[in-house]
Amino acid sequence: MKTFPCSCGITLYFENFHCMACGATLGFLPDHLILSPIEPLPDGSWRALAEQADGKRYRKCRNYSEQDACNWMVPVDDPDDFCLACRLNQVIPNLEKPGNRELWIRIEQRKRRLIYDLRRHRLPVYPKSTFPDIGLAFAFLEDDPNEFEFHVSHGSSQILTGHANGLITINIAEADDIEREKMRLQMNEQQRTLLGHFRHESGHYYWDRLVADGPLLGVVRRVFGDERLDYAAALANYYQQGPVANWQQQFVSAYASAHPWEDWAECWAHVLQISDTLETAVAIGLAPPEVLAGSFADRIDHWIELALKINLLNRSLDQPDPYPFVLAPAVIEKLRVVDEVISGSGFSP
Ligand SMILES: [Zn+2]
Ligand SMILES: [Zn+2]
Ligand SMILES: [Zn+2]
Known part of the structure; x- marks a missing residue:
């Protein structure tokens, strides 16, 4: 991951929402793959101040303006409320439930890093909502505690992290450090990370896109x-x-x-x-x-x-x-x- 310069000269990091030195509001520009200071305009849009953006106008992603769960921007002429990363969400956790919001925010952070990685490598990121056959989508699901007893007693599993036809499912327990470490030990793995899940499952998706039935x-x-x-x-x-x-x-x-x-x-x-x-x-x-x-x-x-x-x-x-x-x-x-x-x-x- 790159670092990015603020207008004030200090170094900005991918996860930042504000500059720690000058307080500028920041937004990540998916079309330029840079984090930029942004300034509000009278019509409610934001102007990107990074030189590469050439004064282009954006809106905050809806998960930015309403949830503070995303720091990405949407070009002002793009009709979608959500940024390139958030528009891939098919299901997010129930945010009313205590603890889920924290888990979701961690998950979204890793997902944005994956999308950055993919775009940096010029891999296509098509939302499944617009391209049902070839697109990519995410479902962040949690085990139902009521059904858990049933599954355990019947020897079947909980929500499994995996990929099927462009839909990547992540069990939100993977964002809980204690739960994930327990699973790592149970599965006898050397490493188990949230971002690692995103990367692994995207590999299955791109097998279908780039390898299966191709030259x-x-x-x-x-x-x-x-x-x-x-x-x-x-x-x-x-x-x-x-x-x-x-x-x-x-x-x-x-x-x-x-x-x-x-x-x-x-x-x-x-x-x-x-x-x-x-x-x-x-x-x-x-x-x-x-x-x-x-x-x-x-x-x-x-x-x-x-x-x-x-x-x-x-x-x-x-x-x-x-x-x-x-x-x-x-x-x-x-x-x-x-x-x-x-x-x-x-x-x-
Ligand atoms: Zn600054
Ligand atoms: Zn977003
Ligand atoms: Zn796999």
């Missing part, structure tokens, strides 16, 4: 294996038997060994995570800007070095390794293929 299917299948393998049986097998032996040699995570689709989604999530973190490293002076324009091999070399440093810094702070993964050569090849699919998608922003 890239052959090369992806050669590297990830044949996805026609029975998915339900493969997952059932994974949960019964655990990952394949020595999975570290072939897979980025144990779960990636469950099925080629999961392998793809796990690698997709890593590529987004790595490129976002490298962009941050450049923005804050921890890596030279050339890294971002370099070859995949150069970026990965840089990443491996940087990830080790971040892990070591965290050990000094007695925190767990933020990147507890080993990237074997076969895994790096998979990441390279994902990176190529992303950079070759060629959609204009």
Whole structure:
């Protein structure tokens, strides 16, 4: 993630609503992918003050003006009340219920970062409400405590985080740190993060858009294996038997060994995570800007070095390794293929 300059000269961060120094109101401009100071106009719209925006007028996203849950803007000639990220919401949690608002705000924050990532890579973001067949949508659902007893006693599961036909479902318990850590331990995972869920599930969505039935299917299948393998049986097998032996040699995570689709989604999530973190490293002076324009091999070399440093810094702070993964050569090849699919998608922003 980049940082952004305020008119007053101080550095602004993606999540900010106001400049901490001069107090300016801020808005993220999805068409320019920048956070900009904005000034109110007499007609109720806002003028973006960042130079790139060239004085363009915007409205605040409805989740900004009414909820303070979003800091994104909508171009003034766009008829939608919601910004590019919020218009993807199909279901949000019941905000009347105590605690849900805090969880929802965390979820929206991660979702906006995902949408930023996708647009930065020039991946198409079409709302499902306008494009039912190829669009993307989100449902943020919670387990019904009344139904919970029923499900448990019948051995079936709660709301599952997942993707189907462009709809990404996130169980809002994933935004609760204690609940998520419990699930991480239960599933025996090295890492489980809210943003990681968004990245992983978006990988399934873009498989459908960029790989399935397209010219890239052959090369992806050669590297990830044949996805026609029975998915339900493969997952059932994974949960019964655990990952394949020595999975570290072939897979980025144990779960990636469950099925080629999961392998793809796990690698997709890593590529987004790595490129976002490298962009941050450049923005804050921890890596030279050339890294971002370099070859995949150069970026990965840089990443491996940087990830080790971040892990070591965290050990000094007695925190767990933020990147507890080993990237074997076969895994790096998979990441390279994902990176190529992303950079070759060629959609204009
Ligand atoms: Zn300022
Ligand atoms: Zn919004
Ligand atoms: Zn998955």
